[in-house]
Amino acid sequence: MPLRSLAAAAALVCAAPWCAAQDANLARNLAATCANCHGTNGNVRGKDVKPLAGVAAEKILAQIADFKSGAQPATIMHQIAKGYTDEQLKLIANYYAAQKPAQ
Numbered sequence: 001m002p003l004r005s006l007a008a009a010a011a012l013v014c015a016a017p018w019c020a021a022q023d024a025n026l027a028r029n030l031a032a033t034c035a036n037c038h039g040t041n042g043n044v045r046g047k048d049v050k051p052l053a054g055v056a057a058e059k060i061l062a063q064i065a066d067f068k069s070g071a072q073p074a075t076i077m078h079q080i081a082k083g084y085t086d087e088q089l090k091l092i093a094n095y096y097a098a099q100k101p102a103q
């Protein structure tokens with residue numbers, strides 16, 4: 001198959017919304033599902049929920065894993081943690097680690 005047809009075929013396949021790997025905004029879009037509580041780009045106002053901006057990805061992933069397993073008691077995060085695949089959580093954690101903390 002000539003290279004151009006291959007590229008065209010790939011583009012066709014990836015036009016589908018479930019073609020996640022091709023979506024440059026995937027991490028940001030997934031991370032946006034946390035923003036209601038943790039603030040825009042992880043910079044929350046108020047003190048009830050901790051900000052995620054600038055927190056090391058490993059720390060976020062470790063905390064999520066603890067919520068998932070029940071090792072860390074939670075009011076809501078144990079449920080939220082179970083709603084994402086490991087791949088999605090990595091994207092989200094890396095996204096927030098790269099955000100600039102507000103203060």
Ligand code: HEC
Nearest residue numbers: 033034036037049050060063064074075076077078080092
């Ligand atoms: C409905 C509100 C809500 C949403 C949405 C939400 N969180 Fe949370 N988050 C909380 C609350 C409340 C806590 C404190 C633990 C608890 O009571 O569940 C918390 C705690 C955390 C902590 C631990 C912070 C610390 O330093 O103790 C992390 C990490 C975290 N959330 C990540 C996320 C990620 C990633 C998402 C998106 C996938 C997300 N949260 C979505 C409310 C939310």
